[in-house]
Amino acid sequence: MFHFPRLDPAAPPWPSVIHEQGRATYHLAGGRDGGPDDDRKVGEHDAGPSVVAGTPVDLDPAVRERVVDYVRRWLPGLDPTPRGEASCLYTTTPSEDFVIDRVGPVVVCSPCSGHGAKFAPLVGEWVADLVDGRGGVPERFRLAPHAQARRGAVSL
Template identity: 45%
Template sequence: MATSSPPATAAPISLPRSSSPQVAGSPELLGNLPLPSGFLRSIPTMDIYQENAYHFPYRDQDPEARLAWPTYIHKDPAFKSYGLPGGRDASFRGQKVAEYMAGHRMDTASQQNGQIDPANRERVIEYVKKYLPGLEPTPYAETTCIFSATPTEDFIMDEADGITILSPCSGHGAKFGPLLGELAADLATGARETPRAFPPGIPRQGHGLEDRAESPFGESLVQHPARPAHDDGHRAHGRHR
């Protein structure tokens, strides 16, 4: 990773890609695990994308001005975008901007090639020119990462026979990172049962954690239907009552 600031006209730095070749939702990965067949059938098919992300320098590099930049989600019908202040991977001097779920589809995360889509780069540059005038519209760094999503964009967090399955992402998991990490660790170690919001196969009341009237730490305000036993005699989640 470069430590110096390239001129505005220089080619953007290619940052180390974020890769997770063991992304859950890969059928061959789950199929190789000693899991009950009913549990496997309850796991939905995942959409897996290689996303592109770009770092655009702030026009005002004053430290206080940089701290004023927010994290945002913009759901324009023609262009869904998200952005957040860049971190140490890009020297903290710009905003990370991406087009949501616009990368190329993959069967498994192991197909990630780390190559930026030039057409996507141009679309994001045009978006920055139109909506983010406080940024220089030339990216100084870029990277790829993996997105995986369930059909409903709900999280998956469950356990069977001592194996924990997690997919707390679907493009909006980052804002719940600390909470999800605590829940996942407790589930894997047996300190907590599966939160009722997360096992696959339960009918959903809405999309995303923020839309559910339920606390993973307390009593549910919305009673989900009882989860049926699978025909192999094993409920899909071992610790959930």
């Protein structure tokens, strides 16, 4: 992900966007992870290699070039020179769905795929319902659909 300065920080705030033309590209307020609040964080979703925790990750110059080109084309209110950059690591499932379920007394909660924090209040409600025995989690987030997808996956 890359942080780009807004040309007019006094302009009204911009919305968060996921642009799914070609590669899925997102942008949102810079915030706490590397830039001032008036920066825009711009990145490609699921564009990097699979990594193991603790392994250093070098930013791919091709990704930097694509994101800078994206900013030039789609975000004319930004300076197209990144102010900062960082790798953004997250877990993901093949469906990009969360894993939230209860098995006996154990509640499993993995709101992964790069967007779990955005759903924290809802995930919290679902987990509380599972802990209290009320259920209420949509079937797509239960363990069974993920296990079925895993059995159907091809290993290379």
